[in-house]
Amino acid sequence: MSTQSTMQWFAVRKELRPRSRFFVTVMSFLMPLLLWSLISYVPWLWHPKVDITDPGAVTYFKEGMLVDRELFEKESLVQKEKGEALPQGNPANPIYLPAPHEVAIAFYKAFTTEPKRRTEKWLHESLWDSIQVIFWGFVLSSLIGVPLGILAGTYDFFSRLFEPFIEFFRYLPAPAFGALAVAILGIHEAPKIAIIFIGTFFQQVLVVSNTTRKLDPALLEAAQTLGAKNKSLLFRVVIPGILPDLYRDMRILLGWAWTYMIVAELIGTSSGITWFITQQARYKNFDNVFAAIMIIGIIGLTTDLILAYFGRRLFPWQKQASKA
Amino acid sequence: MKHMLDLPSYLEQDDEVRDRFTRLKQRPVILEVKGLDKEFETPKGKVKALKDINFRTHKREFVCVIGPSGCGKSTLIRILAGLETPSSGQMLLDGKEVHGPGPDRGMVFQGYTLFPWLTVRKNVMFGLQMSGHTREVSEQEALQWIDLVGLSKFADSYPHQLSGGMKQRVAIARALANQPRILLMDEPFGALDAQTRAKMQSYLMEIWKNIDITVLFITHDLDEAIYLADRILVLKAHPGEVQELIEVPVPQPRSPDQLLSPEFLATKKRLEELIHPADEGDDISEDHLNMVRMVPVDDEVESVF
Numbered sequence: 001m002s003t004q005s006t007m008q009w010f011a012v013r014k015e016l017r018p019r020s021r022f023f024v025t026v027m028s029f030l031m032p033l034l035l036w037s038l039i040s041y042v043p044w045l046w047h048p049k050v051d052i053t054d055p056g057a058v059t060y061f062k063e064g065m066l067v068d069r070e071l072f073e074k075e076s077l078v079q080k081e082k083g084e085a086l087p088q089g090n091p092a093n094p095i096y097l098p099a100p101h102e103v104a105i106a107f108y109k110a111f112t113t114e115p116k117r118r119t120e121k122w123l124h125e126s127l128w129d130s131i132q133v134i135f136w137g138f139v140l141s142s143l144i145g146v147p148l149g150i151l152a153g154t155y156d157f158f159s160r161l162f163e164p165f166i167e168f169f170r171y172l173p174a175p176a177f178g179a180l181a182v183a184i185l186g187i188h189e190a191p192k193i194a195i196i197f198i199g200t201f202f203q204q205v206l207v208v209s210n211t212t213r214k215l216d217p218a219l220l221e222a223a224q225t226l227g228a229k230n231k232s233l234l235f236r237v238v239i240p241g242i243l244p245d246l247y248r249d250m251r252i253l254l255g256w257a258w259t260y261m262i263v264a265e266l267i268g269t270s271s272g273i274t275w276f277i278t279q280q281a282r283y284k285n286f287d288n289v290f291a292a293i294m295i296i297g298i299i300g301l302t303t304d305l306i307l308a309y310f311g312r313r314l315f316p317w318q319k320q321a322s323k324a
Numbered sequence: 325m326k327h328m329l330d331l332p333s334y335l336e337q338d339d340e341v342r343d344r345f346t347r348l349k350q351r352p353v354i355l356e357v358k359g360l361d362k363e364f365e366t367p368k369g370k371v372k373a374l375k376d377i378n379f380r381t382h383k384r385e386f387v388c389v390i391g392p393s394g395c396g397k398s399t400l401i402r403i404l405a406g407l408e409t410p411s412s413g414q415m416l417l418d419g420k421e422v423h424g425p426g427p428d429r430g431m432v433f434q435g436y437t438l439f440p441w442l443t444v445r446k447n448v449m450f451g452l453q454m455s456g457h458t459r460e461v462s463e464q465e466a467l468q469w470i471d472l473v474g475l476s477k478f479a480d481s482y483p484h485q486l487s488g489g490m491k492q493r494v495a496i497a498r499a500l501a502n503q504p505r506i507l508l509m510d511e512p513f514g515a516l517d518a519q520t521r522a523k524m525q526s527y528l529m530e531i532w533k534n535i536d537i538t539v540l541f542i543t544h545d546l547d548e549a550i551y552l553a554d555r556i557l558v559l560k561a562h563p564g565e566v567q568e569l570i571e572v573p574v575p576q577p578r579s580p581d582q583l584l585s586p587e588f589l590a591t592k593k594r595l596e597e598l599i600h601p602a603d604e605g606d607d608i609s610e611d612h613l614n615m616v617r618m619v620p621v622d623d624e625v626e627s628v629f
Binding site: 224225226240243 | 424
């Protein structure tokens with residue numbers, strides 16, 4: 001690359017041209033996909049197993065079975081020496097690495113196939129259960145966490161009262177409370193919501209209090225010289241002042257709560273999309289597992305992008321930053 | 325230098341000017357500061373920021389406070405605004421002691437402190453609503469003030485859409501809408517470019533002339549201080565003390581062509597003497613760098629002169 005084109009692509013702290021930007025963004029998704037495709041479709045890349053098409057004279061080989069390549073070659077040699085029919089097969093990847101097209105098909109079929117048993121749920125029903133668990137966990141955490149955070153960020157009294165303990169509690173891993181949650185709250189939805197709550201709440205208070213503290217103190221002083229006192233300072237200056245940053249914090253916290261989903265759903269009775277994943281793993285339908293995991297990722301990312309879009313419109317007084 | 329101007333003493337006053345000051349000092353006293361001290365705790369021990377500050381400000385007077393950096397100007401005005409408490413001494417507004425900030429002492433800060441989430445209109449309404457007026461009354465009053473500072477067209481703009489001068493005009497309107505007894509201004513035009521500053525100075529004079537407001541204005545710009553002020557309070561640094569309270573001999577009303585008048589220059593000379601004395605004796609103020617000649621003697625441009 002000439003130095004000029006190097007500068008176009010790698011100028012420090014300068015944005016790429018819009019086309020270049022778009023290209024690289026697309027590559028961000030395309031490259032892993034390409035790698036996956038290469039490993040799946042190019043027979044001499046990896047493919048440590050063999051998919052048996054014809055068992056030949058080997059007694060324990062069956063059609064459609066996956067065996068290690070060394071075993072296959074060993075058995076082939078044995079049969080060759082005996083002069084019997086040789087087994088046939090295609091190189092294949094292990095069952096836990098389905099090919100992209102298999103996942104795509106699974107994606108489609110997952111939403112359209114009826115569950116195996118009548119009491120089991122459709123994928124979108126499982127998904128809806130998961131979303132509800134996250135929603136309630138997050139809402140509950142926010143209802144308590146945000147006010148506490150704002151109080152702690154505004155009044156040193158509340159800061160010293162809440163924060164030291166919360167700083168400590170934050171290091172206790174939420175999943176560790178699983179058994180306790182079930183013992184207290186039963187085996188259905190409640191302990192799952194509790195885990196999401198525990199995973200979110202403590203970080204939330206600390207993050208919100210930090211954001212509240214960042215408010216320009218000059219604004220508070222100006223308000224005081226205009227006659228604002230006590231409660232007015234809190235409700236008319238602090239809260240409106242931190243709203244854009246609070247919104248951004250909540251978006252990030254929702255992302256964290258989202259990652260607790262799988263863990264939370266393993267507590268008590270399996271439910272939601274985690275149930276779907278563990279079930280499919282048990283049936284060894286890893287293409288469905290991949291599809292489900294990707295669905296979770298897609299929903300998470302889409303939600304975040306939607307919230308980011310609204311964030312820019314909700315706060316017209318913010319100077320336009322390029323990308324949230 | 326070709327001509328050394330023969331300047332009068334800054335203490336010489338025309339009859340008109342002297343009369344005016346006599347009348348000024350007979351006006352009621354709005355602000356009285358008695359024996360104000362302020363000490364700060366620092367890691368190096370106690371630092372005295374202000375020592376024994378005494379002065380009086382009369383009704384509708386324009387007082388500038390000036391001094392070298394570190395003389396405590398900002399500390400003084402913050403104490404007057406109630407944002408800091410003095411270590412000792414008294415502050416009397418209309419004869420009564422005041423503690424804590426309030427709308428009776430309006431303040432305009434150097435960094436623009438308009439509320440970014442409120443429009444110009446709502447910003448100016450803020451103080452009025454704090455003192456209990458209804459939305460309708462507050463809005464009416466606010467719009468009047470916005471009109472008086474010439475920003476009617478921008479009533480529904482947000483602060484980030486305004487220029488520096490406009491933001492300060494809104495800040496002034498916002499403070500004045502509460503009808504304070506005294507308007508405290510902490511280097512309000514410091515962040516503006518020279519042209520905008522000149523405009524803002526004349527706007528401020530217009531406001532001061534027409535409404536019942538006493539102004540205490542901090543600046544480090546000597547020209548600004550002399551141009552705007554009736555009297556100038558000159559502070560000394562380390563610790564901050566009153567050096568002199570100068571009565572500006574330049575006749576009122578002021579105009580830009582007075583900048584070169586003998587009275588103006590005499591006052592400026594006096595301020596320079598007070599603020600930048602000839603022989604400091606400090607290690608800090610050195611007059612020369614360690615530069616040596618680095619241009620070869622046979623260079624095309626051998627000397628800049």
